[in-house]
Amino acid sequence: MPAPHHRPPSVRMPHLWMPHLRMPHLRMPHVGTALVRTPRAALVAAIAGVLLVLVAPGPASAVPAPASDLAATEVDATVVAATDPDATDPDATATHVTWGVRTASGDLGADRQNYTHELDPGESVTDAVVVTNHDDTPLDLDLYGADGFTTAAGQLDVAGPDVDPVGLAAWFTAATDHVTIEPGESLQVDFALTVPDDAQPGDYAGAVVTSLGSTDAAGVSVDRRLGVRIHLRVSGALTPALAVEDLAVTYDGTVNPFAPGVATVTYTVRNTGNARLAAGQDVRVGGPWGLASVQAEAADVPELLPGESWPVRVEVAGAWPLVRLGATVTLDPTLPGSEGAGSVGAGSDGAGSAGAGSDGARVADVVATASGWAVPWTVLLLVGGAVGALLLARRRRRLRGAAEEARVAAAVEEAVAALRATDATDDANPADANPADQGGPVPDVTVPDVTGSSDTAEHGVAVRS
Structure with missing residues (x-):
């Protein structure tokens, strides 16, 4: 008998810990040109x-x-x-x-x-x-x-x-x-x-x-x-007026699909009248039809002389990405330093009403709107991934079904070909095909009833040797 085979004992190598070598960060000095003043x-x-x-x-x-x-x-x-x-x-x-x-x-x-x-x-x-x-x-x-x-x-x-x-x-x-x-x-x-x-x-x-x-x-x-x-x-016709120009809204979302982002509203306030004016501001951001509207605190516009402008940038936190985001800016003008000057308040009909200045001039509210895209990219990626996975699964099922059908068709075709080959062999050698010619027993063959009855003794024909 051959000697039994013995597996040599395994040798476990000790784990060698290599310390992590941290390369020092090299800070490059800023290189610039010297400023020479004439x-x-x-x-x-x-x-x-x-x-x-x-x-x-x-x-x-x-x-x-x-x-x-x-x-x-x-x-x-x-x-x-x-x-x-x-x-x-x-x-x-x-x-x-x-x-x-x-x-x-x-x-x-x-x-x-x-x-x-x-x-x-x-x-x-x-x-x-x-x-x-x-x-x-x-x-x-x-x-x-x-x-x-x-x-x-x-x-x-x-x-x-x-x-x-x-x-x-x-x-x-x-x-x-x-x-x-x-x-x-x-x-x-x-x-x-x-x-x-x-x-x-x-x-x-x-x-x-x-x-x-x-x-x-x-x-x-x-x-x-x-x-x-x-x-x-x-003195003369006093026409105090402010205008909101270049109003735009942009959106900066978050990775979390269930958290709001920040909308940035930018515009320019211009004194288009002939009186110095200051103004309070109200900035609102919301989705279509005012859905999920958010109000932001905006600093007052300082006193502007006729023809002057004031750039404004307001960040509105808590804005939801509802595909299309709308911004509404409302200015509440005031006439600084004029006796009887009052701030503007919107009436129930939307028209502005204000206290009169020294010559009875009236100032109207200024309302401006703009919209921008606020696409929920994270949500779209998740939905797109889910839809893509579903389509891929359906495609795979169709491919597996088609492969199974092809396999079955090939098996059937192979069986039919084998049967045809057997028939061809029997035709070429009839003695081999008839067992009675060789003196062998003839098997019983029962012909089923076409009416579907299972009683073969009554409706069937038995052939015996």
Whole structure:
């Protein structure tokens, strides 16, 4: 007998743990080009960096001085613009000068926060500004009128002295364009506003500005401007109006098919009338027929002068992807600083109604709508995958059925071919085909009854040898 076969014992190799080697992250330094400023670019930078401190709650002054030396209504501020690229500490090179500006008291009013006048075309008015030197050295200042505009921060600012006047500044005339004020002294400077005969009715804004510019030995230019706002309304037909332009809505969904996404609504508010206007905002987003409507909080539109615009971007959380998403923006305009001005409220018939301004003008609500696609891609992918799987399963069943039918047909064809081959052999060898010729027994053959009866003895014919 052969010796039994023995399987050698298996040898288990010990698991060798290799430590994970983490390659250090190499941070590439940012490579850029150096900025070289030309003298002209430096001058432009200096002008761009100048800030006008406009007196909204009260008059203004340049640098904080002791409280005992300042009027209670004066506010101090200093802005330094460095034109030297190597200058890193503007305060170290700034010339500290302190002065204040405020409205003059007289027949036009006392303790005014700013200047507010309403004139007919061809009419003029004379007012005055008071400039106070809080320093211990004489102060030389330029004085001029400047047109106003709304900044990107929503605040009123004025153009620089190098900008050609086009509105209120073109109608401004001061008794002098330069003043010298002794330490601790105040100087009242008269100025006039003369409206041309062909001036368009509406609101105009600007300021009376005092400016101090200097350049020290280090090449640092310092320009400080302090001023008081001027609001002027030219009498005539007042047509305050706002418009919503370029309204669009986009949708950013989530991977979770059962969670809402974020809709982003963008548009521009433009003052298309001739009066300065501010506005409250209401932004709503919803599906077709207002389904699943969501309201968003939007900051108020700041005061816009005629012709100015304000870009708005509002993100609305909780919006559902209902294929088509609609956005509705409603503006509620107000007339700032006008007696009797009121905010607009929509009536039951959808028409806007508002409080009247100083000349009885009425402002209507502004309603704008737009729509965009909010396709639920995750849901579509899931549904598409399910439909695709169903179609694939049906196709596979059809293929399996067709293969089974082909197999059966082939088997039948093979059986028929074999039967035909047997018949052909029997025809070629009849002796082999008849067992009686060979003396063998003949099997019983029962012929069934065509009537379907199972009684073969009565209805059948038996053939025996």
